[in-house]
Amino acid sequence: MVPLGGGTRGLLLYLFKKGTRGETKRGKQQTWKRWWLSWTLPLPSLFIIKTGQRRRIRFSFLSRTLVLCVALFPYPQDTPKTFTFTSLFPTTCINSFMHCLQLPFPLLFEPSPDNATMSEHENGPLEHPPWPDMKLPERLLTGAIRELHSKIESQWDPLRQSACQTAAGRALWKHAVNDPLADILAGETYLRRLHEKMKNDQINNAREVSGVILAVRTLWFDSKIEAAVSSFEDGEAQVVLLGAGMDTRAYRLSFLKDSHIFEVDFDDVLQVKAALIDAAEKDKHSQVKAKSLTRLAADIREEDWLEKLKQSGYNSERSTVWVLEGILYYLPPSHAMEVLKIIADKCTYTKTVLLADFMNKPSTTLSNSTFQFYSDWPDRLLPSLGFSDVKLSQIGDPDANFGLMNDDPLNLFNKLRSLPRSLQIHPEDGTPCRRLYLVQASGSPIQVLS
Incomplete structure (x- = not known):
């Protein structure tokens, strides 16, 4: 290895800080991981051969750091090739490398075959995919769990089923999203369906892997x-999740320890969700981390949902975060607007934050029978309703990246971000410019009066 000089280190540090400006701490960590992986890709891939059996050992980016010095040692020409290592391949854990260090036999090294390129290791052999074959947890295969998910698949409409689709995305992107309950809430059918799409994306060298939007959206929220x-x-806060579905933030986010969580959704959704989580009650992850969790059966398309919320303990004078994740575009326009107006009205009483995702008009064409509400300019709509501070992000922006988006200019999200938002059709290929806007809006009595 060649040590980096002070000037080189300074230049790399400057470029990293510039490239991650505006990102969260987690986003910077993910970006650094991506940069490191891209730098180490020219290394060959790692195998161990023992008694004639050749076995691949796959490493995480941390492991590659440790192996880097070892892998670059010259191959000793006069030593028998009983145990052979060649190169590195990204994935799995550091334990494999630590076990190799403790092996009771010497490690020998050889260079990669001349005809083996890193692109073949990265994109190629299907026996070593970045998305390995899915192993369902045993708890998901029990009769009670299967019966609950059978009910979901046969009786729920697309709006309700979207909750399981979101949970599947969080479960399969677990390297980025920490949601230990996601698999049991998603169910076998939705997990396998999304996993198949992800494998096909990898086989076809797709620039975007299925589910990445769900992962980025979750991390953004x-x-x-x-x-x-x-x-x-003002101390204790309230977080109201409208259309909560299979959301588990009350169970997985420790910073909510002083917050009161309200999950609002259809009665059947909340009942099935509670039953699924109860089935995992022996799991340490099924313990609520929030100060309190209240589930409220209500339809936000009806007029009485706010009154029901108040009767359940919601305090209209306490600072509140309103979360509308993956729900607005399923509502009829009149109902979606009414929900937004009700939340905006809270700005006159207390500090209020709205977090929501909006589809633009071309996005609704993905399913005209399912998606109804859209807004091409939510950053103009929300101020007209009473919010005083509105910030809009698109997938791939510095605060909506988290190291999960590559820098390829032909990446779908990068292509969209490079175009004016007023465009409905891509000028080059004629495809619809489908955008998902992640919007943060806030207001308070002081801001309203000013």
Whole structure:
């Protein structure tokens, strides 16, 4: 290895800070991981051969750091090739390398075959995919769990089923999203369906892997909820999840320990969700981390949902974060607007933060029978309703990246971000410019009066 000089280190540090400006701490960590992986890709891939059996050992980016010095040693020409290592391949854990260090036999090294390129290791052999074959947890295969998910598949409409689709995305992107309950809430069918899409994307060298939007969206909402809760100065906060579905933030986010969580959704959704989580009651992850969790059976398309919320303990004078993740575009326009107006009205009473995702008009064409509400300019709509501060992000922006988006200019999200938002059709290929806007809006009595 060649040590980096002080000037080189300084230049790399400057480029890293510039490239991650505006990102959260987690986003910077993910970006650094991506940069490191891209730098180490020219290394060959790692195998161990013992008694004639050749076995691949796959490493995480941390392991590659440790192996880097070892892998670059010259191959000793006069030593028998009993145990052979060649190169590195990204994935799995550091334990494999530590076990190799403790082996009671010498490690010998050889260079990669001349005809083996890193692109073949990265994109190629299907026996070593970045998305390995899915192993379902045993708890998901029990009769009670299968019966609950059979009910979901046969009786729920697309709006309700979207909750399981979101949970599947969080479960399969677990290297980025920490949601230990996601698999049991998603169910076998939705896990396998998304996993198959992800494998096909990898086989076809797709620039975007299925589920990445769900992962980025989840991380964006997590980070914005944390920022909002920490900004409240009046002690205990409230977080209201409208259309909560299979959301588990009350179970997995420790920064909600002083917050009261309200999950609002259809009665059948909340009942099935509670039953699924109860089935995992022996799991340490099924313990609520929030100060309190209240589930409220209500339809936000009806007029009485707010009154029901108040009767369940919601305090209209307490600072509140309203979360509308993956729900607005399923509502009829009149109902979606009414929900937004009700939340905006809270700005006159207390500090209020709205976190929501909006589809633009071309996005609704993905399913005209399912998606109804859209807004091409939510950053103009929300101020007209009473919010005083509105910030809009698109997938791939510095605060909506988290190291999960590559820098390829032909990446779908990068292509969209490079075009004016007013365009409905891509000028080059004629495809619809489908955008998902992640929007943070806030207001308070002081801001309203000013």
